[in-house]
Amino acid sequence: MGDVAARLSKLGIALPSIAPASGNYIPxxxxxxLLFVSGQIPRIDGVEHFVGVVxxxxxxxxxxxxxxxxxxxxxxxxxxxxxxxxxxxxxxVQLRGFVNAxxxxxxxxxxxxxxxxxxxxxxxxxxxxxxxxxGAGSLPRGSSVEVDAVFEVATKS
Amino acid sequence: MGDVAARLSKLGIALPSIAPASGNYIPxxxxxxLLFVSGQIPRIDGVEHFVGVVxxxxxxxxxxxxxxxxxxxxxxxxxxxxxxxxxxxxxxVQLRGFVNAxxxxxxxxxxxxxxxxxxxxxxxxxxxxxxxxxGAGSLPRGSSVEVDAVFEVATKS
Amino acid sequence: MGDVAARLSKLGIALPSIAPASGNYIPxxxxxxLLFVSGQIPRIDGVEHFVGVVxxxxxxxxxxxxxxxxxxxxxxxxxxxxxxxxxxxxxxVQLRGFVNAxxxxxxxxxxxxxxxxxxxxxxxxxxxxxxxxxGAGSLPRGSSVEVDAVFEVATKS
Numbered sequence: 399m400g401d402v403a404a405r406l407s408k409l410g411i412a413l414p415s416i417a418p419a420s421g422n423y424i425p426x427x428x429x430x431x432l433l434f435v436s437g438q439i440p441r442i443d444g445v446e447h448f449v450g451v452v453x454x455x456x457x458x459x460x461x462x463x464x465x466x467x468x469x470x471x472x473x474x475x476x477x478x479x480x481x482x483x484x485x486x487x488x489x490x491v492q493l494r495g496f497v498n499a500x501x502x503x504x505x506x507x508x509x510x511x512x513x514x515x516x517x518x519x520x521x522x523x524x525x526x527x528x529x530x531x532x533g534a535g536s537l538p539r540g541s542s543v544e545v546d547a548v549f550e551v552a553t554k555s
Numbered sequence: 556m557g558d559v560a561a562r563l564s565k566l567g568i569a570l571p572s573i574a575p576a577s578g579n580y581i582p583x584x585x586x587x588x589l590l591f592v593s594g595q596i597p598r599i600d601g602v603e604h605f606v607g608v609v610x611x612x613x614x615x616x617x618x619x620x621x622x623x624x625x626x627x628x629x630x631x632x633x634x635x636x637x638x639x640x641x642x643x644x645x646x647x648v649q650l651r652g653f654v655n656a657x658x659x660x661x662x663x664x665x666x667x668x669x670x671x672x673x674x675x676x677x678x679x680x681x682x683x684x685x686x687x688x689x690g691a692g693s694l695p696r697g698s699s700v701e702v703d704a705v706f707e708v709a710t711k712s
Numbered sequence: 713m714g715d716v717a718a719r720l721s722k723l724g725i726a727l728p729s730i731a732p733a734s735g736n737y738i739p740x741x742x743x744x745x746l747l748f749v750s751g752q753i754p755r756i757d758g759v760e761h762f763v764g765v766v767x768x769x770x771x772x773x774x775x776x777x778x779x780x781x782x783x784x785x786x787x788x789x790x791x792x793x794x795x796x797x798x799x800x801x802x803x804x805v806q807l808r809g810f811v812n813a814x815x816x817x818x819x820x821x822x823x824x825x826x827x828x829x830x831x832x833x834x835x836x837x838x839x840x841x842x843x844x845x846x847g848a849g850s851l852p853r854g855s856s857v858e859v860d861a862v863f864e865v866a867t868k869s
Contacts, residue, residue, distance in 0.1 A: 422671040423686035427648050430588060431744060434649045437687030451658065491741050491860075492748045496556040496689050501765065503850045514736040529737035530751030530860045532810050533850030536660045536690030548649075548686045550743040579828040580843035585863040587745060591806045594844030608815065620798050653846050693817045693847030702842045705806075 402484035404522060405492070409519060413474040426479040433479055433549040438471035439541035440464040443480050448542045452499045456542045458508060465495060465512030468545035472513075473520060476549055488516050489550040490527035496544045498533040506531040513545045559641035559677060560589040566676055570631040583636040589648070590636055590706040595628035596698035597621040605606035605699045609656045613699045615665060622652060622669030628671075630677060633706055646707040647674050647684035653701045655693040670702045676711050716798035716834060723833060726787040728756050740793040743794040746805070747793055747863040752785035754778040762856045765847035766813045770856045772822060779826030782859035786827075787834060792861055804831050804841035810848040810858045820845040827859045838852060 406413070406429070415423060426435045440448045440463075448464035450456045456464065473484075480486045495501065495510030510531040517525035527547070537544050556564070563570070572583060583592045597604045597620075605621035607613045613621065630641075637643045653669030654660065666689040674682035684704070694701050713721070719725070730739060740749045754777075756783045762778035766769045771777065787798075794800045807822030811817065824845040831839035841861070851858050 421668065422675040422683055423650070424683050425685070427646060427683075427685045429646060429648045429705075430647075432589075432746075433683040434705075435749060436685040437689065463765060491743045491746075493737070494687070497850075501692075501850050502854070503764045504852065504854045506850070506852045511735065518736040526736055526738045526741075528739070528748040528750040528860075529742045530808070530858065531694070531852055532858055533752065533849045534689045535692035535815075535847070535849035536654075536656045536663070538659050538661065538663045538688055540659075541660045544687065544689055548687075548748075550742075578825065579832040579840055580807070582842070584840075584842045586803060586805045588803075589746075591862075593842040596844065596847055600849060612721075640845045647820045658849075676869070688868040691812045691850035692848070693815050693820070694813075695818065695820045696817070697818045701844065701846055703842075 400483060400485040406520060413507040414470060416474050418447055418476060424525045425475045427465040430549050433551050435472050435475050435547050437531050437546040438543050439529040439538060439544050446539050447542060449540045450542055452497050452509060452542050454500060460498055461509040461542050462512035464543040465510050465545060468517045468543055469513035469516040472545060472547050480551060486552045487521055487524060487549055488552050489524050490521060490547060491550050492548040493529045494546050495531045499533045500510060503533055509543060519550045545549060557640060557642040571628060571633055573631050582632045588707050589671060591706050592624055592629050592632050592704050594701050594703040595625040596701050597624040600677060603696050603698060606697045607699055609654050609699050611657060611661045615662060618666040618699050619669035620665050620680060621700040622702060623673045624672040625700055626670035629702060629704050637708060644678055644682050644706055644710045645680060645709050647678060647704060648707050649705040650684045650686045651703050652688045653694060655694040656690040657700050660690055663690060666700060714797060714799040720834060721774045727791055728785060730792055739789045745864055747865050749786050749789050749861050751858050751860040752782040753852060753858050754781040760853050760855060763854045764856055766811050766823060766856050768814060772819060775823040775856050776826035777804060778857040779824050779828045779859060780846055782857055783827035783830040786859060786861050792866060796861060800866045801835055801838060802866050804839050805834060805859060805864050806862040807841045807843045808860050809845045812851040812856050813847045815849055821849060847849050
């Protein structure tokens with residue numbers, strides 16, 4: 399078992415299964431050593447969670463959990479991209495977090511911390527990333543949060 | 556004639572001409588093998604099309620066409636960047652699609668499919684990309700859709 | 713003194729000091745020759761400036777200054793990432809500018825020009841970048857503008 403897999407096990411974190419790609423976009427794409435991952439919403443097994451506007455329908459605390467779930471979906475896609483070898487992750491390079499929020503919402507960083515914290519729990523120092531957190535005008539399926547990311551991965555040995 | 560140029564011809568797709576860069580930003584920038592392309596709106600020959608809010612002023616079907624037009628503008632810029640040799644495109648790596656929509660809009664993916672579908676028509680398997688679709692609060696010139704992208708390209712032989 | 717440092721001095725531009733990283737995200741991350749920088753708001757020494765909605769609370773002219781201030785913060789982080797050697801910047805590759813604006817706002821490009829213009833003042837031709845300007849539904853701390861960027865940097869000699 400790899401170091402990261404052992405850490406997941408110790409933390410009691412199970413990665414969700416991901417549906418096979420459908421349509422003309424794909425869950426991940428490797429370009430050189432950069433692994434791009436598509437935007438993730440808080441969906442598990444095809445069911446959307448935390449649907450609604452943060453600060454009105456969804457509490458900031460629940461939105462934090464929504465962001466964490468988005469990040470869990472990111473990691474599940476990284477897992478698929480690397481044939482399960484999460485130890486090949488050198489760094490989470492960039493994370494963008496979009497919060498479905500009313501115009502006067504100000505606490506996007508606290509929401510997106512849910513994604514950032516999970517990445518560091520799983521990848522430790524390598525999980526620390528640059529980040530942009532902001533408010534979307536609306537999100538797919540009415541999701542409260544959407545997150546995408548770019549990782550740096552080691553060349554397959 | 557290259558493979559992609561032949562496909563464009565067969566599909567009856569003509570790339571729009573692009574205006575020379577103005578101001579301090581540029582239409583594309585190559586960094587290593589990654590080609591970054593600036594955000595595109597549904598503009599042809601300097602005229603904006605599909606102006607308005609999707610789901611209110613603009614139907615989802617028209618918004619699909621708007622996204623397709625944005626992607627056509629992306630490809631025109633890739634064409635310019637590669638001196639016309641679209642066969643150098645190894646992959647469309649990342650596409651971000653922003654929809655000008657009211658707060659309760661939920662169908663961003665169906666809109667941005669207009670961009671995704673065009674890229675796969677033109678580049679086939681290489682055109683399949685990671686994607687983030689979301690709602691903007693507003694868009695330049697009142698556009699209904701804006702799309703940007705990163706491509707991976709082969710080193711010039 | 714490097715070329716860029718000399719230019720900063722000549723232009724009378726002082727880079728703001730930046731706070732040490734806190735939390736699980738970081739101000740910059742180098743992956744290969746790409747330097748990713750986290751989203752910046754118009755904050756100096758921990759104080760937010762230009763807070764509010766552009767076109768209502770904040771004039772377009774002030775929003776231009778806000779974008780300029782965001783870009784100054786970007787450059788301060790590049791400076792930190794490169795141990796002060798700004799001559800290692802080969803290119804600003806990609807800039808994304810988010811404007812906190814009402815639904816009918818159309819002039820995002822004129823606002824984000826504040827960031828673009830500063831980057832070209834500092835880095836000249838190397839500062840010209842691809843760009844996506846759009847409207848956010850809301851922004852952290854109520855900021856009027858947020859900007860992030862990717863730079864290409866020369867390998868340390």
